[in-house]
Amino acid sequence: MAKRLIPTLNRVLVEKILPPSKTTVGILLPEKSTRLNSGRVVAVGPGAREKEGKTIPVPFKEGDTVLLPEFGGTQVKLGEKEFHLYRDEDILGTLHE
Template identity: 85%
Template sequence: MAKRLIPTLNRVLVEKIVPPSKTTAGILLPEKSSKLNSGKVVAVGPGLRGEAGGNHIPVAVKEGDTVLLPEYGGTQVKLGEKEYHLYRDEDILGTLHD
């Protein structure tokens, strides 16, 4: 049975994007050739309630976004055979666009 994790509050579930280790022609790439630490947003929590008046503060990213992640941080989560990371919304550095 496959498990699904739905983050709470302002947390974001991210699957890290692993850069390819070799090109399509078969040339091996150095491990540090791509310094970009990015991931694909898998699920987001509902957001927070603000202190003043209880206003709803939504999460800044949505499912499917490609995001820039900090070098350190996040909580590692393993669901089945896949590995994910949980970050707080404010820890995500930005979104990446083509």
């Protein structure tokens, strides 16, 4: 049975993107040159509530590629996969090609 996590409030569930460790022709790349701390948004909470009770929506949606901080987030393991849970304000931005 597969588990699914729906984040609460303004939290965002992210699966980190692991960069390739070698090129297509087999040249090994140094770890520092391949490290862009990015991830794919898997699930998004409904948003935080302000004092008046109005919901502030999360600015990310499922499928977005986001730039993550070097540290932070909560590691979550669902089945064999590893995810990270961040508050929306901790995510640095959205990456576009």
